[in-house]
Amino acid sequence: MVIGSEPGGGSSDSAGGWGVARGLVVKTLVLIGGALLLKRLTKSTTRWDHARLVTRSLSGEKFSKDQAARDPDHYFNIRMVTCPAAEMVDGSKVLYFEQAFWRTPQKPFRQRFYMVKPCPKELKCDVELSSYAIRDVEEYKNFCDRSKDQRPLPEEVIGDIAEHLTTIHLKRCERGKRCLYEGSTPPDSFPNSWNGAAYCTSELAIHKNNEIHAWDRGFDADGNQVWGPKEGPYEFKPVPASSTNDMFSSLNFPIQQSMEKRIEGSFVLQE
Secondary structure (H helix, E strand, C coil), X not given: CHHHHHHHHHHHHHHHHHHHHHHHHHXXXXXXHHHHHHHHHHHCCCHHHHHHHHHHHHCEEEECHHHHHHCCCCCCCEEEEEXXXXXXXXXXXXXXXXXXXXXXXXXXXXXXXXXXXXXXXXXXXXXXXXXXXXCCHHHHCCHHHCCHHHCCCHHHHHHCEEEXXXXXXXXXXXXXCCEEEEEECCCCCEECCHHHCCEEEEEEEEXXXXXXXXXXXXXXXXXXXXXCCCCCCEEEEECCHHHCCCCCCCXXXXXXXXXXXXXXXXXXXXX
């Protein structure tokens, strides 16, 4: 009886050993999986990845149509279009940017170059977005709407980058906020002389689905606002290309057409 019981005891030890080994294998796989996930998460938040995400979010055609429909007394339906134009030797992306009233997209009232790159390591931000004047704005009118062979070449774009206008430092939005990135110009702002202004400020927020909220304002030496919207930022949302032609057919903005000429200057920054 005692001898007969020995094989049973050996089988139990073998089973227990296999259970321990299996547990070690599972733990090892979990550790490897965790390491791979950590590597992926770390990789997804590099400084250049943030810059690329901001570049993609800014790019494309967007309108403030919804906001103009909600509050036509304070906001107009503005078309904003941005697209890649060149790349600097350090990897910074140069974007062409323009805004126009939706009725006259062929006549932009604001044209800029944007330069997007990671923030300097000494600053507490993720992405640096700088705007620059263009040497010959007529040459770049409707740049994004043209075929690539009808656009200035990248080396020409780089040569046409004129004076620096503003810089916004963007950082990831805090948990719980609707935005992905947000930022503004530094407290001392940037000089501006249009319509009696002494300086201007810019605030920018990037939301999901490539929605952009932009708030540009000018102030005189006493801190009084002299141009730009007072109620809050403009909200630009992408519109599917298939609906661009007829998306305004059901809307009626009775005061807009007569006022667009009068207020056009409030959007033009003549830094």
